[in-house]
Amino acid sequence: MASSQKSIALVGSGNWGSAIAGHIGEKIRDLKGQYNERLLMWCKEETLDDGRKLTEVINKEHENVKYLPKQKIPENVIAEPDLIKAVKDADILVFVIPHQFVKETCEKLKDKIKKDAFALTLVKGFYVDEKTNELQLVSEIITKTLNIPCLSMMGANIANEVAEKVFCEATIGSRDDKHSETVRELIDTPVFRLRFYPDVEIIEMLGALKNVIAMLAGFSEGLEAGFNTRAAVLRLGFREMINFCRLYKKESTPDIYLESCGIADLIASSLGGRNYNGAKKKAETNKSLKDIEKEDLNGQSLQGPGTAKEAYQFLEGKKLLDQFPLFRDAHLICEDKIKPKVFLDNLSKHPEFDRKQ
Numbered sequence: 446m447a448s449s450q451k452s453i454a455l456v457g458s459g460n461w462g463s464a465i466a467g468h469i470g471e472k473i474r475d476l477k478g479q480y481n482e483r484l485l486m487w488c489k490e491e492t493l494d495d496g497r498k499l500t501e502v503i504n505k506e507h508e509n510v511k512y513l514p515k516q517k518i519p520e521n522v523i524a525e526p527d528l529i530k531a532v533k534d535a536d537i538l539v540f541v542i543p544h545q546f547v548k549e550t551c552e553k554l555k556d557k558i559k560k561d562a563f564a565l566t567l568v569k570g571f572y573v574d575e576k577t578n579e580l581q582l583v584s585e586i587i588t589k590t591l592n593i594p595c596l597s598m599m600g601a602n603i604a605n606e607v608a609e610k611v612f613c614e615a616t617i618g619s620r621d622d623k624h625s626e627t628v629r630e631l632i633d634t635p636v637f638r639l640r641f642y643p644d645v646e647i648i649e650m651l652g653a654l655k656n657v658i659a660m661l662a663g664f665s666e667g668l669e670a671g672f673n674t675r676a677a678v679l680r681l682g683f684r685e686m687i688n689f690c691r692l693y694k695k696e697s698t699p700d701i702y703l704e705s706c707g708i709a710d711l712i713a714s715s716l717g718g719r720n721y722n723g724a725k726k727k728a729e730t731n732k733s734l735k736d737i738e739k740e741d742l743n744g745q746s747l748q749g750p751g752t753a754k755e756a757y758q759f760l761e762g763k764k765l766l767d768q769f770p771l772f773r774d775a776h777l778i779c780e781d782k783i784k785p786k787v788f789l790d791n792l793s794k795h796p797e798f799d800r801k802q
């Protein structure tokens with residue numbers, strides 16, 4: 446039966462995927478009928494330690510016991526292990542998987558979605574083409590592979606806090622008023638406020654880049670650097686983030702860096718994100734980030750090391766590593782090629798101190 450109700454699908458069900466599923470699930474339930482209440486959430490099937498299937502547990506207990514434990518998800522959110530079944534009738538596809546899986550997932554979705562659907566990416570990360578050294582943003586990959594427009598949503602949104610309804614804001618990148626209105630209906634609430642800008646790509650890049658600087662914040666804390674030094678790391682890191690964005694696109698709305706996707710996400714992530722915590726532990730214990738991810742995150746993904754690698758490759762290709770010493774050193778630390786302390790020693794030589802005002 447044809448329906449005028451719009452359907453939403455989530456591509457992903459990890460820590461953030463489950464939290465935003467809960468948020469959108471409640472919102473569409475409360476909108477009473479404007480949207481199809483059944484929110485399908487693609488969940489890559491796995492068997493839990495006790496032998497049960499994750500999707501069955503989510504649909505029975507209404508909780509993602511592995512990736513967002515102790516938080517109830519509304520009953521209209523349905524975990525669906527079949528990717529194609531989850532998305533085929535969706536008018537709006539919300540992508541929320543770790544960035545390293547975006548290409549393979551989009552390939553599987555080719556020609557399997559509605560032609561007039563649109564996407565919203567919540568994914569923080571990007572790729573660099575090995576041959577051309579061009580940056581490939583998640584929104585661009587979605588648009589190119591699936592032939593649908595893609596908006597971005599980034600901000601200071603630590604998933605567990607969103608699930609607990611702690612106030613937050615986010616920035617939406619959209620150049621289409623109708624799509625913006627739909628996203629506002631689906632996500633904006635008194636505890637989750639949205640602001641809209643046309644800078645889809647810069648918003649997305651900031652979301653990816655802050656994960657690298659948040660790791661440096663963690664290394665600094667683990668090394669017991671002073672507050673002044675830690676503030677300098679964030680300022681210099683933010684400067685590099687902005688300069689990095691300008692390599693991609695010279696013009697943007699100037700205020701964009703002061704939005705939740707910019708300074709606020711950097712602060713939140715550098716106070717308590719997973720990348721920050723993992724990096725702090727690395728500086729304290731000298732363990733590899735891979736081991737720390739395995740020990741502490743139970744299948745969740747640190748996005749910082751992969752993004753540091755991609756950023757390094759991109760800057761190296763452009764012969765600009767000297768202009769971005771924090772991004773350079775972050776990658777070298779992740780790869781255990783230098784000790785975390787080296788990046789602190791390098792701060793005083795930062796090119797920022799040679800820059801004319």
Ligand SMILES: NC(=O)c1ccc[n+]([C@@H]2O[C@H](COP(=O)([O-])OP(=O)(O)OC[C@H]3O[C@@H](n4cnc5c(N)ncnc54)[C@H](O)[C@@H]3O)[C@@H](O)[C@H]2O)c1
Pocket residue numbers: 457458459460461462463488489512541542543544546550567568569570602603604605744745746747748
């Ligand atoms: N967690 C947060 O607080 C938060 C907040 C904002 C944005 N984000 C961003 O959202 C994105 C998703 O993060 P998350 O926290 O939901 O994920 P996560 O870190 O919890 O990762 C686990 C998820 O990855 C999935 N996964 C594993 N292998 C996969 C594969 N081959 N293909 C597809 N999926 C696979 C697992 O099934 C699981 O659902 C990331 O880019 C992250 O940076 C996270």
Ligand SMILES: O=P(O)(O)OC[C@H](O)CO
Pocket residue numbers: 569600601602603604656659710713714717718719720721747748
């Ligand atoms: O926990 P992190 O480091 O992946 O960061 C989570 C979010 O991106 C914060 O906005």
